[in-house]
Amino acid sequence: MIGGSPQPEEVVYLSKRRTPVIPRPEPHRSATGIRNRNRLLAALPEVERQRIEPLLDVIPLRLRETLHKPGESPSHVYFPGGGFCSVVAVLEDGRMIEVATIGREGMVGIAAVLGGRSPSSSAAMVQGAADICYRMTVDALKSELDRRGSFYHLLTNYTEALIGFIMQSTACNAVHTVEQRLARWLLMAHDRMESDEFPLTQEFAAMMLGATRPTVSLVAATLQQAGLIRYYRGHVTIVNRTGLEDTACECYRTATDLVQGVTAPRNTRSRSR
Numbered sequence: 001m002i003g004g005s006p007q008p009e010e011v012v013y014l015s016k017r018r019t020p021v022i023p024r025p026e027p028h029r030s031a032t033g034i035r036n037r038n039r040l041l042a043a044l045p046e047v048e049r050q051r052i053e054p055l056l057d058v059i060p061l062r063l064r065e066t067l068h069k070p071g072e073s074p075s076h077v078y079f080p081g082g083g084f085c086s087v088v089a090v091l092e093d094g095r096m097i098e099v100a101t102i103g104r105e106g107m108v109g110i111a112a113v114l115g116g117r118s119p120s121s122s123a124a125m126v127q128g129a130a131d132i133c134y135r136m137t138v139d140a141l142k143s144e145l146d147r148r149g150s151f152y153h154l155l156t157n158y159t160e161a162l163i164g165f166i167m168q169s170t171a172c173n174a175v176h177t178v179e180q181r182l183a184r185w186l187l188m189a190h191d192r193m194e195s196d197e198f199p200l201t202q203e204f205a206a207m208m209l210g211a212t213r214p215t216v217s218l219v220a221a222t223l224q225q226a227g228l229i230r231y232y233r234g235h236v237t238i239v240n241r242t243g244l245e246d247t248a249c250e251c252y253r254t255a256t257d258l259v260q261g262v263t264a265p266r267n268t269r270s271r272s273r
Contacts, residue, residue: 037081037132039105040158043263048150055144057135061085061126063199067108068124076135077109083130084192086208087166088123096123097173097210099166101185103128103192105259110159112138113145127204128193154262161258168258172251178211179219183248185209186229190238191256200236223247 041049061083068074070090078085084103088096099122102108108124145152172181185208189198206216223229228244230237238244245252 037104038079038107038134039263040107040154041079041134043154045150052136052144052151055136055140059133059135061128061130061133063126063129065126066123067126068120068122070121070123071119073119074109074112074138076137077107077112077141078124079107079134079136080104081130081132081134082192082194083126083128083133084189086125086127088125088208090121090123096207098185098208099169100162101127101188101192102162105192105263106158106162107155109138109141110155110162112141113155113159127208128189128198158259158262161262164258165255168251168255172249173210176249176251178209178215179222179247180249180251181209181211182216182219183223183228183244184252186236186238187241187244187248187252188256190241190244196239197235197237199234200231201234 041052044052056079061078061080067076067078067085080103082104084101085108086098087100087102087108088098090096102124107113111120145155172184176184182205185205189200190196202213202216202220205211205220206213209216220229220231223244224231226240226243226247228238228240228247230239
């Protein structure tokens with residue numbers, strides 16, 4: 001467990017054979033509550049939001065569920081109403097590393113906004129469960145984007161912001177310490193789960209950070225001894241958020257400001273510059 005004794009190095013893999021297939025319940029066609037759930041959809045003008053609502057399936061996000069698999073062309077995009085998903089780069093040998101964290105501030109599946117239908121080497125996985133997620137087919141998304149209305153401009157701005165987020169994550173993984181990166185990831189998860197406690201295993205943390213389990217164990221033990229987190233039986237509790245922010249690198253604030261700026265009020269955005 002995190003904060004325990006180091007274990008032999010272990011590599012985490014993802015392949016088509018090893019990816020669990022989790023059955024979904026039948027989606028229902030109600031999209032009520034959009035205004036209070038996904039911030040991108042809530043930012044749309046009322047007329048566009050009402051037109052888009054019938055195109056959305058409302059489904060739950062289940063922990064460890066794979067939304068997009070490597071080597072497959074996505075058929076849907078997802079607007080989380082809570083929890084969060086990890087977009088991971090998948091290497092040929094099956095190893096993964098997280099490049100983006102997406103919660104109710106965004107959308108999973110920006111390749112569809114860019115016009116891509118080719119199979120991708122990345123995957124999208126649920127790392128924070130939620131009761132509500134709004135799902136749209138790629139065909140419906142493209143039809144709405146072709147209108148070149150507010151939905152198009154909002155998702156274009158979000159896509160640019162998320163690309164910036166991914167670039168920041170790439171730089172972070174290259175130059176910052178595992179301690180800084182783990183603190184950054186915990187803060188991002190804390191923001192999206194809106195709870196001080198959430199699931200986290202040593203294996204998953206190592207996979208997300210591109211580090212070994214012994215390294216993550218030692219770093220997490222340091223954070224725990226400093227009174228910043230508490231870990232017990234696969235759950236982490238944020239004890240001292242201010243201390244975590246001091247420990248994290250600047251990438252947390254930079255990446256967060258990028259995606260939050262898409263739906264922030266104009267006067268808020270101008271003050272943050």
